[in-house]
Amino acid sequence: MNIQMQPLREPSEETSSLVNNGRVTFDYMLVSKNDLVAPESNLRQLYLNQLEKKGFHINQICDRSKRFYGIVAPDSIFEAYFKLLCPHDHMHNQEAHFRFRTFATRIRIVHFILHRTVIKNEMYLKDLIKKNVFESAYPLHENSPLRARLNHHWATWKKCCSYQPINDIREYFGEKVALYFAWLGWYTVMLIPAALVGVIVFLYGLVYFDNSKISEEICNANTTIMCPLCDQKCPFWLLSETCTYAKVTHLFDNEGTVFFALFMALWATVFLELWKRARARNVCDWDLFFWDEDEEEIALDLINDPNKKLKLYQHSYPRIITLMLLVAVMIAVLIGLTHAIVVYRVWATMEFTKYNSSFLKEHANTAAVVTGAVLHYIAITVMTEINKRVSLLLCKLEQPRTESAHENNFTVKMFTFQFFTLFSSLIYIAFFLGRINGHPGSYVRIAGQWRLEECHPSGCITDLFIQLCIVMVLKQTVNNVFEYTTPWLRYKSRKLKDSTRKSASVHSEDGDTARLKAWLQKNEMMNNVGTFSLFNEFLEMVIQYSFTTIFVAAFPLAPLLALLNNIIEIRLDAIKMLRFNKRIVPKKVNDIGIWLQVLEAIGVLAVIANALVIAITSDFIPRLVYKFHYGPCGTQNNTDVDCMTGYINNTLSVFFVKDFEKRTDIDEALKSTITYCRYRDYRNQEDYRHTVQFWHIFAARLAFVILFEHVAVCIKFIAAWFVPDVPRGVNNTYLESKHERLQQIILSRDRSTDV
Numbered sequence: 093m094n095i096q097m098q099p100l101r102e103p104s105e106e107t108s109s110l111v112n113n114g115r116v117t118f119d120y121m122l123v124s125k126n127d128l129v130a131p132e133s134n135l136r137q138l139y140l141n142q143l144e145k146k147g148f149h150i151n152q153i154c155d156r157s158k159r160f161y162g163i164v165a166p167d168s169i170f171e172a173y174f175k176l177l178c179p180h181d182h183m184h185n186q187e188a189h190f191r192f193r194t195f196a197t198r199i200r201i202v203h204f205i206l207h208r209t210v211i212k213n214e215m216y217l218k219d220l221i222k223k224n225v226f227e228s229a230y231p232l233h234e235n236s237p238l239r240a241r242l243n244h245h246w247a248t249w250k251k252c253c254s255y256q257p258i259n260d261i262r263e264y265f266g267e268k269v270a271l272y273f274a275w276l277g278w279y280t281v282m283l284i285p286a287a288l289v290g291v292i293v294f295l296y297g298l299v300y301f302d303n304s305k306i307s308e309e310i311c312n313a314n315t316t317i318m319c320p321l322c323d324q325k326c327p328f329w330l331l332s333e334t335c336t337y338a339k340v341t342h343l344f345d346n347e348g349t350v351f352f353a354l355f356m357a358l359w360a361t362v363f364l365e366l367w368k369r370a371r372a373r374n375v376c377d378w379d380l381f382f383w384d385e386d387e388e389e390i391a392l393d394l395i396n397d398p399n400k401k402l403k404l405y406q407h408s409y410p411r412i413i414t415l416m417l418l419v420a421v422m423i424a425v426l427i428g429l430t431h432a433i434v435v436y437r438v439w440a441t442m443e444f445t446k447y448n449s450s451f452l453k454e455h456a457n458t459a460a461v462v463t464g465a466v467l468h469y470i471a472i473t474v475m476t477e478i479n480k481r482v483s484l485l486l487c488k489l490e491q492p493r494t495e496s497a498h499e500n501n502f503t504v505k506m507f508t509f510q511f512f513t514l515f516s517s518l519i520y521i522a523f524f525l526g527r528i529n530g531h532p533g534s535y536v537r538i539a540g541q542w543r544l545e546e547c548h549p550s551g552c553i554t555d556l557f558i559q560l561c562i563v564m565v566l567k568q569t570v571n572n573v574f575e576y577t578t579p580w581l582r583y584k585s586r587k588l589k590d591s592t593r594k595s596a597s598v599h600s601e602d603g604d605t606a607r608l609k610a611w612l613q614k615n616e617m618m619n620n621v622g623t624f625s626l627f628n629e630f631l632e633m634v635i636q637y638s639f640t641t642i643f644v645a646a647f648p649l650a651p652l653l654a655l656l657n658n659i660i661e662i663r664l665d666a667i668k669m670l671r672f673n674k675r676i677v678p679k680k681v682n683d684i685g686i687w688l689q690v691l692e693a694i695g696v697l698a699v700i701a702n703a704l705v706i707a708i709t710s711d712f713i714p715r716l717v718y719k720f721h722y723g724p725c726g727t728q729n730n731t732d733v734d735c736m737t738g739y740i741n742n743t744l745s746v747f748f749v750k751d752f753e754k755r756t757d758i759d760e761a762l763k764s765t766i767t768y769c770r771y772r773d774y775r776n777q778e779d780y781r782h783t784v785q786f787w788h789i790f791a792a793r794l795a796f797v798i799l800f801e802h803v804a805v806c807i808k809f810i811a812a813w814f815v816p817d818v819p820r821g822v823n824n825t826y827l828e829s830k831h832e833r834l835q836q837i838i839l840s841r842d843r844s845t846d847v
Contacts, residue, residue, distance in 0.1 A: 118163060121162060123227045123229070124161070125158065125159065135215070147165075148166065151164070153609065155609045155612065163206070169202075196263060199231040199675075228616070230621070233670075239264065239670070242257065246260070246670075249663055252660070256277050273665075274374055278370050279367075283651050283654055286356065286651035290651045291648075293349070293351070296347075298343060300346070306711075309741070310549065313740065314332045317329070317768075319770065323757060331549060338549070344646055344648065349712065353644065353702040353703070354807070356644045356651075357808060358811060360694075365815040372819060373822060383682045386494075406491070429516070433517050438543065438544060438545060442543075464517075466562065468517050472567070480506060480624070483506040483509060510631065518643060522556050525545055526552050526772070531780060532747040532769070535753070547772060549744065553705070556705070557646050568657045575668070587617055618673055620674060621677075634691065637694060643702070645705045699801055699804040699808070702800075703796070707794075713792050713796055715736065717789050718742055721788065723735050743772060745780075748767060774789065
């Protein structure tokens with residue numbers, strides 16, 4: 093930002109590159125109240141004096157109730173930075189020198205020094221802000237052609253389907269923000285083939301919506317009486333009443349599910365490998381491929397304080413064991429929360445069956461699943477804030493060496509807690525619902541009172557789909573609405589409040605001073621940017637990636653929803669960062685950090701989870717076993733009829749009404765007319781033990797999980813080997829650079845020898 097103003101004192105020679113004809117560009121801005129009294133005013137002056145000792149030029153601008161301190165750093169700081177960190181073979185390279193002197197680089201260095209400047213009693217800038225010595229500290233947005241370009245070509249809804257100007261983003265916001273948007277853009281592009289295949293799999297199920305033999309048998313089962321769903325006053329019911337539910341189940345539980353799960357395992361690997369190549373191209377263009385984070389931090393520490401002692405790596409086993417125990421306790425709490433939701437679903441199912449509404453009685457289980465999913469979303473929203481506070485506390489106990497290590501440790505803990513918050517309930521539905529509830533006459537009960545839920549005769553995969561769909565849709569839509577409207581409303585309310593307070597004194601000032609104050613006020617009215625601003629964006633996208641890959645076999649439309657969300661998310665984040673929020677402090681990185689390891693871990697979990705979903709949650713394996721062993725095509729070698737004929741009857745066991753437990757309240761009149769009912773399981777009707785078919789299916793499920801995981805992992809390894817992490821062009825660029833440098837050394841030595 094270049095604005096005419098009268099500095100409090102003449103700028104030094106060192107800042108001459110930033111001050112020309114009275115036009116000043118501020119590297120950083122400190123804001124405090126005008127009416128500070130001792131001791132706050134004394135602390136403020138001590139801090140400003142300390143900055144002046146380091147050669148900083150401070151310009152003071154008073155405006156009504158606030159006092160702005162425009163900080164301009166001396167050129168000697170940036171020269172020292174360049175000499176310490178510029179590669180030797182680029183020492184005389186003007187382009188490299190320019191990259192080291194971009195305004196984003198200046199902001200980053202000044203931010204580091206300001207937050208490492210200490211006054212009495214070991215007080216830093218963050219401590220002074222907590223004590224209200226300063227209200228805020230931030231870099232200003234630029235009123236420059238670069239920002240205008242970003243506003244026109246990036247932070248606008250008109251460019252939703254256009255490529256992002258990554259180099260411009262990097263020049264304005266720094267490498268960390270640029271790599272986030274580069275990763276998000278690449279992820280969005282890669283979602284296109286995943287979304288297309290998911291839609292095709294869904295359409296395949298839709299085509300056979302009314303033609304599935306299994307759905308047909310359920311819809312025609314007018315005489316199949318099912319056992320009551322609860323103990324008190326629950327009626328017997330006909331299997332045909334769940335006709336629609338069975339058809340919906342076939343949309344997601346069909347032959348295409350296995351193919352789609354394998355495809356997504358391959359997709360996750362190819363996505364990460366191609367991202368590594370895209371990232372390598374970017375950091376090569378930015379000359380950061382071999383950048384060393386430790387060297388960067390040491391250099392900045394020495395520039396700030398040449399006598400700074402090096403902070404060494406430390407490792408404490410007692411501290412690590414304590415942290416692991418605390419993390420385990422927190423995970424146990426999150427799993428306990430899932431148990432509470434399970435209890436609610438059991439209770440809700442029982443209560444819905446007591447309603448006078450026949451619709452609620454017939455769909456009591458589905459209503460419990462839907463309301464449970466909404467309750468789960470509310471729990472996620474509340475626990476997210478709690479997880480963040482606990483993660484910060486654990487990181488403080490861990491005492492990491494650097495800010496980067498602190499961020500990595502926080503990321504791992506926060507993601508772990510969020511994963512259990514989001515997926516514990518899904519894991520229960522996918523792998524435990526309907527499998528640990530017992531059977532009629534011997535039900536498993538919570539607190540000896542409430543029966544656990546049962547699966548639908550056509551399987552539990554629809555319950556998993558409902559939970560995934562509600563949580564994912566609510567999380568994306570509600571988050572996006574609040575993510576955009578909250579900063580927009582805050583900014584507009586501050587702007588409206590400020591406009592009503594403007595005094596005539598502002599208009600009486602000269603034009604340059606008025607424009608300066610207007611620009612400072614506009615920046616001050618913007619929303620504060622916290623330490624976790626970019627972390628929150630990354631976390632949101634990585635959680636979405638988890639939904640898109642883990643359990644995707646139960647929800648083939650997840651990639652499509654993610655694609656639509658991301659198209660909006662990119663522009664939403666851009667508008668928020670550029671127009672509503674204060675300027676984020678640029679950070680220098682050459683990758684997305686620990687998030688890459690998190691994404692790779694999610695890819696492995698996705699293979700395991702989808703294998704288990706197909707083997708356990710869906711009816712794919714029981715259908716195969718029946719088709720080739722127990723059905724008409726397996727036992728009679730009869731190819732004239734559908735091989736799945738009789739499948740539903742085969743999956744339902746018989747239970748005699750006289751064997752119900754005493755706590756199961758059944759109308760005595762019905763006992764004389766209904767002698768037995770059916771339930772979903774593979775048990776004999778003599779002693780209700782598992783049949784041989786149950787163990788056949790169990791063995792087939794186990795074999796499928798092992799086979800699927802091995803095939804998927806082999807595909808992942810082959811794809812990772814086939815696609816190199818670093819493009820050939822990038823390797824050749826650095827190879828040629830080394831050759832040129834060494835050749836120049838040899839030639840210069842030969843010339844000196846000749847002389």
